[in-house]
Amino acid sequence: MTAASGTSDDDRAADAPGPVDEAGAGEAPSDQVNAAAPDPKQAAAPDDVIREPEDVEPDTADGEGGEARQVTPEGEPAPMEEPDDSLRKRAALVYNPIKVDQERLRDLVTRMSESAGWAEPIFFETTVDDLGDDVTRLALEEGADAVLVAGGDGTVRAVSEAMAGSDVPLTIVPSGTGNLLARNLNLPLNDPELMIAATFAGATHPIDIGFADIRRHDGSRERHAFVVMAGIGLDAAMIANTSPQLKKSVGWVAYVDGAARSLATAKPFRVMYQMKDGRLHSAKVQSVLFANCGALPAGIALIPEASVADGILDVAVLQPTGWFGWIGVWRKVWWDNSVLRRFRAGRRVLERRGRNSSVRFLRGEGIELATSPAQPIELDGDEFGEAVRIRCTIQAGGLRVVVPDGHDTSRL
Missing domain, CATH: 3.40.50.10330 (Probable inorganic polyphosphate/atp-NAD kinase; domain 1)
Known part of the structure; x- marks a missing residue:
């Protein structure tokens, strides 16, 4: 429809819809009509043609359909950018x-x-x-x-x-x-x-993690984790006496050399210790071990009851007397725990046998131990200086470890 089609501006204005008054009449005051209707000359600018929606061509380029695409500055097709890496796992x-x-x-x-x-x-x-x-x-x-x-x-x-x-x-x-x-x-x-x-x-499995709160001789405090075992006394001295070069060459067997050198000068020391919510004990010991789990290389079950997923801290108090006492420790750790416990008949033998006074096993939520003078400590095979007090606790399920799909976790 063009402006020269024979219909006057006044006629179009009269036909324009307007608001209905309260009486239902179809007419409205002229000033309201003029306010509601667009100006024809403005609607027809700039070429004096008033266009209907169906008169407008679709907004496409070269008649192509499909999704939008990225192009280069020269207008050539370019691959879409990779998604932001922050949205992907890393x-x-x-x-x-x-x-x-x-x-x-x-x-x-x-x-x-x-x-x-x-x-x-x-x-x-x-x-x-x-x-x-x-x-x-x-x-x-x-x-x-x-x-x-x-x-x-x-x-x-x-x-x-x-x-x-x-x-x-x-x-x-x-x-x-x-x-x-x-x-x-x-x-x-x-x-x-x-x-x-x-x-x-793979899959994940929750395991426990141990924490050791350490107090030094000068009163300073530190807090460190351990995932396998912490210790105070002879075991820490053994690690300190192990040659790094030998350890690099022959692996964990190097600790045997460290143990031999440490045993020659080992002396018992007095400790006061208390399991959480338990009684206070005093003892002369060679070493006290705090275990999150108890297996060592070569099939040695140092603390066979220790589990990495039970929320419990296992403690071994080593208090041998003389060389015969050390033989008792070795028999308990190597023969009893690592061999006899594997067989039903062996377990029956252990049930009949009396308690070994050279090694005492304890279990609980935590333990606090004090000694003087300061003694060497170790965490997971690394020496950590000396301490006069150590408190060990377990954070149950504190770690989520990855295991291969189908891995048997029933024995953990």
């Missing part, structure tokens, strides 16, 4: 560069992350000054959805300390000397690819 790997094959490990984690559709992983190397706890906290702050740790028992301990209570899954890639936590979890020790793959397609 794994972090914390590793001890001395204990692992760095390049192979990083390559495996990178390739498996990509295959799983995760973002490019982030990597952290441990140092002498940072065993892994600080960089693990950094990884968690950066939003890591899973953390893998590769190194010795000390590296696993430090990373676990930072992850306690975070609810982020922890994958243990067995490396280094002892792999004690991996052994107690019955994880594959010689298949890093299987453990890395489990990060993206």
